[in-house]
Amino acid sequence: MEVSYDPQWIEQKWQEIWNEKRVYEVSEDPSREKYYVLEMFPYPSGRIHMGHVRNYTIGDVVARYKRAMGFKVLHPIGWDAFGLPAENAAIERGIHPAKWTYQNIAQMKEQLKRLGFSYDWTREVTTCDPSYYKWEQMVFIRMLERGLAYKKASVVNWCPSCETVLANEQVEDERCWRCKSEVEQKEMEGWFFKITDYAEELLDWIEKLKDRWPERVLAMQKNWIGKSTGVEIDFPLEEEIDGETSLRIFTTRPDTVFGVTFMSLAPEHPLSEVLAKGKPQDKGVLEFIHRVRGQTGIERVSEEAKKEGVFTGAYCINPFNGERVPIYIANFVVMEYGTGVIMCVPAHDQRDFEFAKEYGLPIKVVIQPEGQELNPEDMKNAYEEPGIMVDSGEFSGLPSEIGKEKVIEYIESKGFGKRQINYRLRDWGISRQRYWGAPIPIVYCEGCGVVPVPDKDLPVELPLDVEFTGKGGSPLSKVEGFVRVMCPKCGRDGKRETDTMDTFVESSWYFLRYASPDYDKGMFDGEKVKYWLPVDQYIGGIEHAILHLLYARFYTKVLRDLGMCDLDEPFLNLLTQGMVIKDGAKMSKSLGNIVDPDDMIAKYGADTVRIFMLFASPVQKDLDWSDEGIEGAYRFLNRVWRLVYDSRKRIADSGKNVETPLMESLGAQSRELLIRVHKTIKKVTDDLERFQFNTAVAAIMELLNAVSRFEPNGCEDMVILRESVEAIVRLLYPMAPHISEELWESLGHAESLVDKPWMEWDREIVGSAEMTIVIQVNGKVRSQVLMDPDSDEEEIKQAAFSDERVKSYIAGKEIKRVIVVPKKLVNIVV
RNA sequence: GCCUGGGUGGCGGAAUAGGUAGACGCAUUGGACUUAAAAUCCAAUGGGCCGCAAGGCCCGUGCGGGUUCGAGUCCCGCCCCGGGCACCA
Numbered sequence A: 001m002e003v004s005y006d007p008q009w010i011e012q013k014w015q016e017i018w019n020e021k022r023v024y025e026v027s028e029d030p031s032r033e034k035y036y037v038l039e040m041f042p043y044p045s046g047r048i049h050m051g052h053v054r055n056y057t058i059g060d061v062v063a064r065y066k067r068a069m070g071f072k073v074l075h076p077i078g079w080d081a082f083g084l085p086a087e088n089a090a091i092e093r094g095i096h097p098a099k100w101t102y103q104n105i106a107q108m109k110e111q112l113k114r115l116g117f118s119y120d121w122t123r124e125v126t127t128c129d130p131s132y133y134k135w136e137q138m139v140f141i142r143m144l145e146r147g148l149a150y151k152k153a154s155v156v157n158w159c160p161s162c163e164t165v166l167a168n169e170q171v172e173d174e175r176c177w178r179c180k181s182e183v184e185q186k187e188m189e190g191w192f193f194k195i196t197d198y199a200e201e202l203l204d205w206i207e208k209l210k211d212r213w214p215e216r217v218l219a220m221q222k223n224w225i226g227k228s229t230g231v232e233i234d235f236p237l238e239e240e241i242d243g244e245t246s247l248r249i250f251t252t253r254p255d256t257v258f259g260v261t262f263m264s265l266a267p268e269h270p271l272s273e274v275l276a277k278g279k280p281q282d283k284g285v286l287e288f289i290h291r292v293r294g295q296t297g298i299e300r301v302s303e304e305a306k307k308e309g310v311f312t313g314a315y316c317i318n319p320f321n322g323e324r325v326p327i328y329i330a331n332f333v334v335m336e337y338g339t340g341v342i343m344c345v346p347a348h349d350q351r352d353f354e355f356a357k358e359y360g361l362p363i364k365v366v367i368q369p370e371g372q373e374l375n376p377e378d379m380k381n382a383y384e385e386p387g388i389m390v391d392s393g394e395f396s397g398l399p400s401e402i403g404k405e406k407v408i409e410y411i412e413s414k415g416f417g418k419r420q421i422n423y424r425l426r427d428w429g430i431s432r433q434r435y436w437g438a439p440i441p442i443v444y445c446e447g448c449g450v451v452p453v454p455d456k457d458l459p460v461e462l463p464l465d466v467e468f469t470g471k472g473g474s475p476l477s478k479v480e481g482f483v484r485v486m487c488p489k490c491g492r493d494g495k496r497e498t499d500t501m502d503t504f505v506e507s508s509w510y511f512l513r514y515a516s517p518d519y520d521k522g523m524f525d526g527e528k529v530k531y532w533l534p535v536d537q538y539i540g541g542i543e544h545a546i547l548h549l550l551y552a553r554f555y556t557k558v559l560r561d562l563g564m565c566d567l568d569e570p571f572l573n574l575l576t577q578g579m580v581i582k583d584g585a586k587m588s589k590s591l592g593n594i595v596d597p598d599d600m601i602a603k604y605g606a607d608t609v610r611i612f613m614l615f616a617s618p619v620q621k622d623l624d625w626s627d628e629g630i631e632g633a634y635r636f637l638n639r640v641w642r643l644v645y646d647s648r649k650r651i652a653d654s655g656k657n658v659e660t661p662l663m664e665s666l667g668a669q670s671r672e673l674l675i676r677v678h679k680t681i682k683k684v685t686d687d688l689e690r691f692q693f694n695t696a697v698a699a700i701m702e703l704l705n706a707v708s709r710f711e712p713n714g715c716e717d718m719v720i721l722r723e724s725v726e727a728i729v730r731l732l733y734p735m736a737p738h739i740s741e742e743l744w745e746s747l748g749h750a751e752s753l754v755d756k757p758w759m760e761w762d763r764e765i766v767g768s769a770e771m772t773i774v775i776q777v778n779g780k781v782r783s784q785v786l787m788d789p790d791s792d793e794e795e796i797k798q799a800a801f802s803d804e805r806v807k808s809y810i811a812g813k814e815i816k817r818v819i820v821v822p823k824k825l826v827n828i829v830v
Numbered sequence B: 001g002c003c004u005g006g007g008u009g010g011c012g013g014a015a016u017a018g019g020u021a022g023a024c025g026c027a028u029u030g031g032a033c034u035u036a037a038a039a040u041c042c043a044a045u046g047g048g049c050c051g052c053a054a055g056g057c058c059c060g061u062g063c064g065g066g067u068u069c070g071a072g073u074c075c076c077g078c079c080c081c082g083g084g085c086a087c088c089a
Helices: A007-021 A050-068 A084-093 A097-114 A130-145 A195-208 A215-225 A254-259 A282-293 A297-302 A350-359 A400-414 A526-532 A547-561 A597-604 A606-615 A627-653 A668-689 A693-709 A715-732 A737-746 A763-767 A793-801 A804-810
Strands: A034-039 A072-074 A149-159 A164-166 A184-193 A228-241 A244-251 A262-265 A309-317 A324-330 A341-344 A417-422 A442-445 A449-452 A484-486 A493-496 A537-541 A574-577 A580-582 A771-777 A780-787 A817-821 A825-829
Touching: A007 A097, A007 A606, A007 A737, A034 A050, A034 A526, A050 A072, A050 A537, A050 A574, A050 A580, A050 A597, A050 A606, A050 A668, A084 A097, A097 A597, A130 A149, A130 A449, A130 A547, A164 A184, A195 A215, A195 A547, A215 A547, A228 A254, A228 A400, A244 A254, A244 A262, A244 A341, A244 A417, A254 A400, A262 A309, A262 A350, A282 A309, A282 A324, A309 A350, A324 A350, A341 A350, A400 A417, A597 A606, A597 A627, A606 A627, A606 A693, A606 A737, A627 A693, A627 A715, A627 A737, A668 A693, A668 A715, A668 A763, A693 A715, A715 A737, A771 A793, A771 A804, A780 A793, A780 A804, A793 A804, A793 A817, A793 A825
Parallel strands: A034 A072, A034 A537, A262 A324, A537 A574, A771 A825
Antiparallel strands: A149 A164, A149 A184, A228 A244, A228 A309, A228 A417, A262 A341, A309 A324, A442 A449, A442 A493, A484 A493, A771 A780, A817 A825
16 A cells, blocks of 8 residues: 655654754864855744745755765854844733743744754854853953944934934835834944944955855945045135134045035035134025934935035135135035035036036036037036046146046145045944843943953843833833942942944854854854854845845954954855745735745645745745645655655565666666666756756656656666666755655665765766757758767768758758767758 | 846746757646546647648747857847945045
């Protein structure tokens, strides 16, 4: 009687076996090459979703495959356990964040286990555990000592709904990345990490990560860092104002400096308020400044790019030609970039051009395109391309690209400016006015000021007896026992910092902690990190292209500079998988298009879910969930199951230890199948190397189809049948491990596939396949012919010309050329 | 605007170094098995045309050109869609 495929039973059985035998636990082995495969760890929100399943399935296939390839594979998992949802649950449902978080972890762990992922669970890391965050508190202090962490008051992004500050990276379209509320600008004190110190190095390494990281992730990071090279120039003020004698501007176009017809300051610039003092313009200027400052970021940008400004009545002098230049305040100048002052060249900058048109300011052409003459009166737009410098004193006649350099040299030689590189990147604001995060280990003392908590007093533990009112303000600041503390320096009364660290700090080093998760003498064991790190293959969603991936790169470099490790980059290779969508939209509660992984596992089993995730789409692309599609995956595994059971008896009859018969002794059908088996091994191996799981599954399906058609006849055919069936089971293993293990066992093998080396394909067998030579006439396929694999060009030509169909096409025509592509085709040109 | 990724049947997708476009799967249709259904198996399935048939011809990878014996793939010029950045001087 046939035993039917029962995934529930099989999967439970094998998960228990793997678990009991601890097959996925690894330790260092210097005699073997290591491979560290890591998927981005989950936030314990409560339940895993299909995005997790996809991410972790991909990682698991890589881990199992690399293990079979002989690597020592580190494949850990943990929990990004701090964060706002836990605190919101506390406010809404009165459950403590810690309890909520640990309950979720327990639940999600069960779900992950049901999917049969090959994690070394002994290395599980939970970031809200004091034994974890203790070390980042220590690193915080080391960073403070080196000026890499500092406190400042600044205008920050404030999310009114989350009631906390957000980093620039966490604001999307002027909205909070998490709750989508509109972000406000607020002046506040907070702690920062000096990521800008690393701007250049972060940028440099982007070049070196080429071909290892997806192009678009690198492009996004490059964009985000936003380097621009230029020069700062002092424009002397006509009269001293508020102790200032000049205005310093930043420009990337010093070649246009002779075309300056006005200057513009950001409304936020300190001089903006005073430039018009005592002049008739004063009132208008103050009104304008007040109005613009009152606008939110959105309003300022969304006003359909309308350029607005006001003349201050003040002038400065262009140091290059002594011209008197009027000074404006303009809404399109931003204080945060450059010096907050710009020189305006309407002829060669589109924004300046629009502004000049609006306010009737002169337009002076100083760059002429080659073979063309620009005339300010006819210009509809600014000319921003390179050209020849004109009306530019001693620089006239130079190509602008060369002139740019000459002007900079002149500025530096005269001492009224200097070369300057600006970055768009800002320092990483890490203060969060929330409870559920790692406390910042700082004490404020009236006498001593800002005092770091000494190493011996770490960790600064998060107190658990906290009330969650949701009424605003940091809950920590209301915990007397936490706030009141003795100053570690002088022993007098001090107050603890009540801000916690951004949760992105925890995720900036968890991949290092996995190397020695229980290490208690430091953040990690240097020797173990040396063995395991860097991560050879990192896998996660594209949504972290900037945020997490930039922070982790920065933090790793900081740890290196603190002498803790010698890593330049944490992640050697990066794979970003697409989202799982349904009906064209991301799965979400509000759209009601969520498919719960648990339901699918209960219905079809984990192997089916895994196969569908791998087969439905190439990894980088979005995967459209399809109820019919997963049925197909289930059907496929059922066919594999039936094939093994149908073949089992016949295989057994063939005897166990029969060697593969020689190719020559095989019948045509067997020969063909054996060649196919080896071609499939090659194809699946190549595909797994390149993460082309969809075509790997397809190749196994094709082999299954071929074996199903196979009609064995005689003992030798049975051996080929056995080899084919076993190949299917083994090739399937990394992707659908439970069914593979079960079938492998049922085929009479005692050893587990977990420990079995990967299959190898036989070059000779693959090479012995007959080749199909396509015959084209004038580039169009007209016929094809089967040839022996070692036929030479002449033989192939012969065969082509003697083909009946070809003959009719070339009859009576002059043959101009014959092209023979080895092993592929012949093209006859007539 | 700049930077990126993409556009192939009814659908998801394949074609790895310029060499048979549409593998594999889904869906659909027809057939077998069954009292029937489900499951399973077999067959057909890009479009148009010729033929009783075996079979054959033409068109076809967003659009227009080009290179080549040969282009989904390379080059030039466009169009459309997704993602990122953006008064950044």
